[in-house]
Amino acid sequence: MNIGQAAEASGVSAKMIRYYESIGLVPKPVRTEAGYRVYSDKDVHTLRFIRRARDLGFSVEQIADLLSLWQDRARASKDVKRVALEHVETLERKIAELQEMAGTLKHLAKTCHGDNRPDCPIIESLASDDAASAPPRAAPKFGALGR
Amino acid sequence: MNIGQAAEASGVSAKMIRYYESIGLVPKPVRTEAGYRVYSDKDVHTLRFIRRARDLGFSVEQIADLLSLWQDRARASKDVKRVALEHVETLERKIAELQEMAGTLKHLAKTCHGDNRPDCPIIESLASDDAASAPPRAAPKFGALGR
DNA sequence: CTTGACCTTCCCATCATTGGAAGGCCCACA
């Protein structure tokens, strides 16, 4: 089958299939004489695996790990579990971070009248001179979760 | 003061200060004869405002809104509140999404022995043939929260 | 044989941020 059908069947866009091929996540498929990529049901199966892993927020790098574990019939389940639990930790760190943001904002919004007057604790907090939560900047390095 | 000192004082890197200038988020500062950017305490104040807003996960676009509201002494607090609450909603949608991922994974991990045997419900779930949660893909469009 | 749907490659944009190269400037110290 062609790339469009493989995309349809797997839920991974043709664009992404080519991208995954370019970074070596999936093998280069056979080509027709005209250069069209040809996919088998097995390839579609792999692509669906990838899509499910992406839906769970795994990075492409982690998915490469999971794929090789999947294909390794002698794998130890603890290795898979480790990848999964590490990812859970990352997710939970991110969740906590977002919850802190949302919590702060909700608190500020609650004390804001929300009428036509200019007084607004939200703006005041952003503009305040106190040095609360200054330079120490840790970079969560966690950009690619939401697609 | 020079850009390095403004960066130090505001908690925004010199790189980012130049970037914010390039996209028009902050005004072009005065320059010395040699071309060095010169910042005032007021500029640093603005930069700190920006950094706090970034820490709360606001996008640059939202920060532009907040900055103009800040500088508008006749602003209505409801306008600020609206921006804040819209952002809270976005955060909460993202949180729910991550929680769903984490929940699924924790559930799968719980049923995974985690020993040296290959049997692993995590992998099996990723590889399963059932068509659960297929194509309908909504794109959360929410990449830039974690720095 | 044409039309339209598909395929190919290649480049660009996103979003916020960092890194680095190449070159100019400034100050303190010898």
Next chain:
DNA sequence: TGTGGGCCTTCCAATGATGGGAAGGTCAAG
């Protein structure tokens, strides 16, 4: 006065995963 090191400047590139689109080739149905 020279020089070294630490600033500053601009410009270009990369990140991660994805989408958009152009220019051109291919295929199948009419």
